[in-house]
Amino acid sequence: MVSVERARRRAPTPGAGKSRHVRQTLLHWSRDRRVQLGLLVLAGVLLIGSIFLPYWDITLHAPQYPGGLTVSAYVHDMVGEIREVDELNHYIGMMPLEGAAEHERDLAVFAIPVVAGLVVASFWVHGRWKWLMVLPILIYPFAFLGDLWIWLYHAGHSLDPTAALSSSIKPFTPHVFGTGKIGQFSTEARFALGFYMAFLAALLTLVATLFARAGHHARP
Amino acid sequence: MLGPVAGGLLASCSGIGGGKSGGGAGLGSSAQDIASARNLTPDDVAAALTTFMPSGTHDDYYMFASGGHAGQVLVLGVPSMRIIKEIGVFTPEPWQGWGFSDEAKDVLASAQVDGKTMTWGDTHHPALSETSGSYDGQFLFINDKAHARIAVIDLRDMVTKQIVKNPLVISDHACFVTPNTDYLIEGAQYATPLGWGYAPIEQFKDKYRGAVTFWKFDRTAGRIVPEQSFAIELPPYFQDLGDAGKLLSDGWCFLNSFNTELAVGTAVDGKPLEIGASQRDMDYLSVINWKQAAEVAKSAQKINGMPVIKMQEAVNAGILYEIPEPNCPHGVDVAPKGDFMVVSGKLDPHVTVYNFKKIQDAIAAKKFQPDSYGIPVLDFQSCVEAQVEVGLGPLHTQFDDKGYAYTSLFLDSAITRWTLGGDYRQDGWKVADKISVQYNVGHLSAIEGDTVAPKGKFLVSLNKWAIDRFSEVGPLHPQNFQLIDISGDKMKLVYDMPIGMAEPHYAQMVRAEVVKPWKVYPKTGWDPATQQSSTVATVEPTKAGVGRDGTTSTVNMTAMRSHYSPDIVKVKQGDKVVWHLTNIENAEDATHGFSLPGQNVNLSLEPGATLTVTFTADHAGVHPYYCTEFCSALHLEMMGYFIVEP
Numbered sequence: 078m079v080s081v082e083r084a085r086r087r088a089p090t091p092g093a094g095k096s097r098h099v100r101q102t103l104l105h106w107s108r109d110r111r112v113q114l115g116l117l118v119l120a121g122v123l124l125i126g127s128i129f130l131p132y133w134d135i136t137l138h139a140p141q142y143p144g145g146l147t148v149s150a151y152v153h154d155m156v157g158e159i160r161e162v163d164e165l166n167h168y169i170g171m172m173p174l175e176g177a178a179e180h181e182r183d184l185a186v187f188a189i190p191v192v193a194g195l196v197v198a199s200f201w202v203h204g205r206w207k208w209l210m211v212l213p214i215l216i217y218p219f220a221f222l223g224d225l226w227i228w229l230y231h232a233g234h235s236l237d238p239t240a241a242l243s244s245s246i247k248p249f250t251p252h253v254f255g256t257g258k259i260g261q262f263s264t265e266a267r268f269a270l271g272f273y274m275a276f277l278a279a280l281l282t283l284v285a286t287l288f289a290r291a292g293h294h295a296r297p
Numbered sequence: 298m299l300g301p302v303a304g305g306l307l308a309s310c311s312g313i314g315g316g317k318s319g320g321g322a323g324l325g326s327s328a329q330d331i332a333s334a335r336n337l338t339p340d341d342v343a344a345a346l347t348t349f350m351p352s353g354t355h356d357d358y359y360m361f362a363s364g365g366h367a368g369q370v371l372v373l374g375v376p377s378m379r380i381i382k383e384i385g386v387f388t389p390e391p392w393q394g395w396g397f398s399d400e401a402k403d404v405l406a407s408a409q410v411d412g413k414t415m416t417w418g419d420t421h422h423p424a425l426s427e428t429s430g431s432y433d434g435q436f437l438f439i440n441d442k443a444h445a446r447i448a449v450i451d452l453r454d455m456v457t458k459q460i461v462k463n464p465l466v467i468s469d470h471a472c473f474v475t476p477n478t479d480y481l482i483e484g485a486q487y488a489t490p491l492g493w494g495y496a497p498i499e500q501f502k503d504k505y506r507g508a509v510t511f512w513k514f515d516r517t518a519g520r521i522v523p524e525q526s527f528a529i530e531l532p533p534y535f536q537d538l539g540d541a542g543k544l545l546s547d548g549w550c551f552l553n554s555f556n557t558e559l560a561v562g563t564a565v566d567g568k569p570l571e572i573g574a575s576q577r578d579m580d581y582l583s584v585i586n587w588k589q590a591a592e593v594a595k596s597a598q599k600i601n602g603m604p605v606i607k608m609q610e611a612v613n614a615g616i617l618y619e620i621p622e623p624n625c626p627h628g629v630d631v632a633p634k635g636d637f638m639v640v641s642g643k644l645d646p647h648v649t650v651y652n653f654k655k656i657q658d659a660i661a662a663k664k665f666q667p668d669s670y671g672i673p674v675l676d677f678q679s680c681v682e683a684q685v686e687v688g689l690g691p692l693h694t695q696f697d698d699k700g701y702a703y704t705s706l707f708l709d710s711a712i713t714r715w716t717l718g719g720d721y722r723q724d725g726w727k728v729a730d731k732i733s734v735q736y737n738v739g740h741l742s743a744i745e746g747d748t749v750a751p752k753g754k755f756l757v758s759l760n761k762w763a764i765d766r767f768s769e770v771g772p773l774h775p776q777n778f779q780l781i782d783i784s785g786d787k788m789k790l791v792y793d794m795p796i797g798m799a800e801p802h803y804a805q806m807v808r809a810e811v812v813k814p815w816k817v818y819p820k821t822g823w824d825p826a827t828q829q830s831s832t833v834a835t836v837e838p839t840k841a842g843v844g845r846d847g848t849t850s851t852v853n854m855t856a857m858r859s860h861y862s863p864d865i866v867k868v869k870q871g872d873k874v875v876w877h878l879t880n881i882e883n884a885e886d887a888t889h890g891f892s893l894p895g896q897n898v899n900l901s902l903e904p905g906a907t908l909t910v911t912f913t914a915d916h917a918g919v920h921p922y923y924c925t926e927f928c929s930a931l932h933l934e935m936m937g938y939f940i941v942e943p
Contacts, residue, residue: 142884161884164858168930241931 109288114200116285121193123278124214128152128189130271133225135251137162137262148174150225151271152185169260170240177228192217196282200289207289211282218276226253344791347782350377358744358806360757361423361437362778364388365800368418370439370450375744375755375806378780378794386448386457387418387441394890394901395457398908400826408460410444410467419443421802422472422538426516430476430543430635430749434811436519438481440472447472447483447512451519453815454903456825461521464601465491465508465528471539474514476547476749480587481512481521484552488533492600501561502669507531508605509539509552511587511594519828527594527604529611532670533559534581535574538628538693541587543749544635546653548588551638555580555625557668575644579621581674582629582640584656586616608670618660619668621677623649628693628740632702632717633749637682641691641704648691648704648715650726652682683726687713692739693803695746697753697783701729703746705738705758712741712758712781714788732788734779736762742804743783752808756781756788759801767795776800816885818905831907834879838862845872850914852876856889856902858929861922864937870917872941879907890925893939899925917943 131149134157138145146165148157155174163173192213199210234248246260257264332342350356356374364371368388372381389396389405396405396416406414418441426436437450445463450456463469463483471484488505490496496504513525534554542549557580560566560573590606593614597604611617622629623645630639638651659665659680665673690708697703700721704713711733718725740759744752763777775797782789818825822834835841835853841862844851850868854861856878868874880889880902891900896912923936 164882164884 113285113289114197116281116288117197117200120214120278120281120285121197123274123281124189124193124196124217127271127274127278128186130274131156131269132221132272132275133253133266134269135264135266137165137259137264139262145265149269152189152221153182155182165262168240168242169246170237170243172232172235174232177232178224181224193278196278199282199286203289207286211286214279214282218272218279221272221275222253226250229253340789344782344789348376348378348780348792350374350379355809357809358755359809359812360742360804360806361425362742362759362796362799362801362804363420363423363439364798365421365802366417366419366443367799368420368441369799370420370423370437371796371799371801372455373778373794373804375757376780376791378757378778378792380796382455383798384450384455384457386420386439386450387415387444387446387460389416391899392901393456394899394908397898397910398900399911400824400908401457403826404457404460408444408446408448408462410446410462415441415444417443418446418448420448421470423803423805424472424474424481425805425807426478426514427474427476427748428478430547432745432748432805432807432811433478434807434813435516436478436514438472438474440469440483442469442486445469445483445485447481447521449514449519449521451828452812453828454818454825455814458826458828459520461512461523463510464603465493465510465605467493470537471509471552473539473541473550475541475550475587476543478514478516480526480591481514482539482541482550482587483510483512484536484539485509485531486535486537488535488556491530491605498561498565501533501565502559505533507533507536507554509536509550509583509585510603511590523603527591527597527606529585529590529606529617530608531583531617532557532608532668532672536583537626540629540631540638540747542631542635542638542653543633546631546635546638548586549653550585550587551629551631552583552585553580553622553626553629553640554583555627555643557581575625578624579677580623580625581619581668582622582626582638582651584618584620584675585611589614590616608672612672615660617672618656618665619672619674620651620656620680621674623647627691630694630696630747632721633696633751634720635749636719637717639694639702639704641694643690643692643707646689646691647684647686648694648702649681650683650685650717651680652719655682656680683718685715685726685728687715687728688731693741695741695743695756696751697743697746697756698751699753700725701783703741703743703756703783705741707737707739707761710734710736710738710760712738712756712788714783730786730788732781732790734758734760734781734790735766735777735793736760736764740803742806744806745808747805754782754784755791755806756783757804757806759804761800763795766793770797778804817883817887818903821881821883821905822879822907823905825903825906825908831879833877833909834907835877836879836881838881843867845869849873849875854878855881856891856924856935857881858887859924859931859935861891861924861935861937865940866937867940867942868914870914870941870943872914874912874914876910876912877907878902878909880904887928888926889928889935891922892925893922894920901926914941917941 133150136145136147146158195210199207229251233250252266358375360373360375362371369386370384385395420439421442424438425432445466449459451458466485468487469483470486485508490504491506508528510528513522535556537553539552556574560570562570566573594604597606622640623642625644626640627643628641640649659675664676664679668674687704688706688709692705694704700717714730715728716722716725738758738760743756758779760777763774775795778794780792782791822831822836824831838855841855850872882904887904889902920939
């Protein structure tokens with residue numbers, strides 16, 4: 078590491094700017110530390126970025142809808158043919174889509190940056206506190222999946238028994254992933270970029286945290 | 298397009314009735330079994346393949362046909378020749394709610410004749426709006442011959458938006474646009490005193506007049522502007538069809554006439570008008586400079602609010618000329634380059650082709666003599682380019698993309714294909730082919746055949762008599778539209794299509810991609826009359842309801858599968874009821890109906906549309922209203938009670 082040695086021998090210029098200080102600090106660290114921070118920052122960026130992308134899509138297909146009807150779930154919002162799907166759902170007595178995960182969606186925009194902040198901040202912490210700080214992001218993708226399943230189950234099992242098609246459509250759970258069928262509609266559910274980014278953020282955090290432990294233990 | 302398929306088809310069909318032939322176009326034995334069981338010739342099979350549209354595929358062309366005295370416009374798909382829609386124009390049409398909403402009633406009422414609302418019209422000539430001489434697919438104009446009215450249809454939703462009544466005449470025929478739709482030109486037909494006043498029939502020559510009216514069109518507003526329109530007085534020669542000049546002849550228009558004999562009928566002439574009007578060898582083609590006429594009209598006197606350029610004024614301004622044309626002609630059609638004007642002789646077996654440049658030269662050289670009204674009649678020989686003997690009863694001519702012209706022959710019951718000379722073809726002014734039609738063709742329509750760039754491929758013969766072509770349905774027979782393939786060396790009859798609810802006179806065909814209709818209205822709460830958001834729409838069911846102010850009850854209602862909001866509507870007997878309805882759906886084809894018993898109301902509410910009905914609740918009682926357009930699994934349950942309390 079010739080350049081690092083050279084940096085060490087060079088005395089800091091008096092009155093140097095903060096960026097120079099950061100750079101010198103960075104260069105002072107080992108490559109492992111730099112990589113670890115990089116992964117954590119990347120994880121944080123991916124997690125915050127995932128807010129702006131859909132996590133999950135579901136498309137309903139039926140002969141009367143040549144293009145299909147798609148609803149996309151973001152962590153804070155729902156977009157797509159919500160009105161038309163709700164309109165169709167009223168025949169089977171299903172709750173309006175906007176009623177699903179209301180609190181979770183309101184919370185998400187605040188909670189996610191906090192989780193991301195914890196991830197990045199964990200760089201400066203060690204031991205079990207480090208793991209405590211990265212725990213939120215590690216469980217996050219699974220928490221999303223779990224919550225999604227709970228709401229899908231709830232939506233499909235709280236059908237109004239007096240609804241018009243209640244004799245034809247019995248309680249069901251819409252699929253979290255893959256193909257299903259509700260009445261004359263075939264459904265296709267899939268994860269979208271936002272979810273994959275969140276999952277990747279958790280994975281990168283796990284790697285960075287394990288890596289840090291190893292590096293930490295290896296330092297003289 | 299058809300050639301290779303038909304060729305392969307014919308090759309594989311040679312085995313019809315005689316065992317298998319699995320090669321050629323790979324048609325398969327089931328197709329051949331059908332052909333032999335139904336005794337279809339290879340030509341029949343080729344014709345069937347030309348027109349068949351597999352489920353879910355759209356036609357390549359639209360055809361807009363007039364409905365004649367049924368008073369509406371028909372929209373067809375070509376080549377399948379299927380009627381896709383009927384557009385209500387002068388005649389109320391309940392399925393589409395035309396004439397039943399306040400908005401529609403306003404349009405029909407604005408075109409009252411002598412204070413009376415007419416419930417029919419005689420639609421003759423559809424004219425698609427043009428830009429630079431080609432159809433732009435935005436608007437369709439159509440005339441009502443019986444009452445001299447013009448309707449404007451917006452092709453985004455294919456609904457009539459405006460009808461204007463001509464203040465000068467009570468009878469029209471020609472209806473065509475200038476190349477950029479600056480004006481819609483309406484030619485009068487049966488002469489009357491201008492302004493539709495009274496004069497004894499014996500004073501026909503002095504008091505009765507014809508006219509040609511230039512209706513200004515405001516494309517942005519999508520409306521004819523009567524305040525900027527004008528007319529030119531013409532002799533009572535019974536003007537007939539017309540066409541606008543284009544390219545070379547842009548700024549000029551041409552109008553036939555067929556009664557220069559000034560015949561009026563038996564009591565005065567001693568013989569029926571039929572005989573009286575067809576005596577002379579020649580009638581007159583009017584040649585008018587409309588661009589300059591617009592300037593002259595600025596200082597013209599008004600009759601019934603419309604500036605009318607008198608004949609003498611027009612002559613003095615050099616904007617009106619006449620050219621002799623053989624005996625009672627029918628159509629005058631300007632060739633694609635605007636260089637030739639083709640007059641179809643009707644009672645003369647020729648088409649007479651005038652050369653625009655020669656007409657200009659004759660005007661400049663003053664080679665004319667005045668007629669009995671002082672209008673300069675140009676020398677025939679100086680203006681004629683050619684005459685082609687096409688057959689008996691030539692009525693109307695259309696053009697294709699190969700320099701051919703097609704003329705309908707009523708008496709011969711045929712269509713002649715002939716060649717244009719000049720810049721079009723070397724072998725010009727000759728008959729090339731003739732095809733019989735069943736029966737008695739009036740107009741014909743080729744794809745974009747009256748524009749600067751006709752597309753060729755197909756032609757439709759608008760036959761007046763079907764006689765034995767279709768299953769018997771009583772003494773009143775349908776008309777017969779015959780689709781003819783003109784893409785090859787020989788014209789080929791491909792399909793017979795009955796029209797059993799109208800008598801179309803003319804039609805125009807345009808490539809499908811030029812017309813861009815909406816699938817639903819652009820915003821929820823849309824006023825189709827103004828093509829903007831409605832000021833009276835309610836789009837939230839929670840905001841719907843009934844309000845009462847004095848003795849006027851206003852109902853603000855939404856319609857959505859499968860209920861109306863509110864559904865129970867209560868008013869007091871004697872109330873004036875103003876009922877606004879909005880279809881708050883977004884989905885394509887989610888139309889709801891609304892029928893109110895006892896009030897003669899049936900509305901059609903397309904997704905997004907807001908309509909209003911106004912009436913007096915004079916009968917105390919219970920009136921169940923319901924959705925008439927099948928909308929959903931619970932369509933039957935989509936109803937409400939209109940309660941009129943005593």
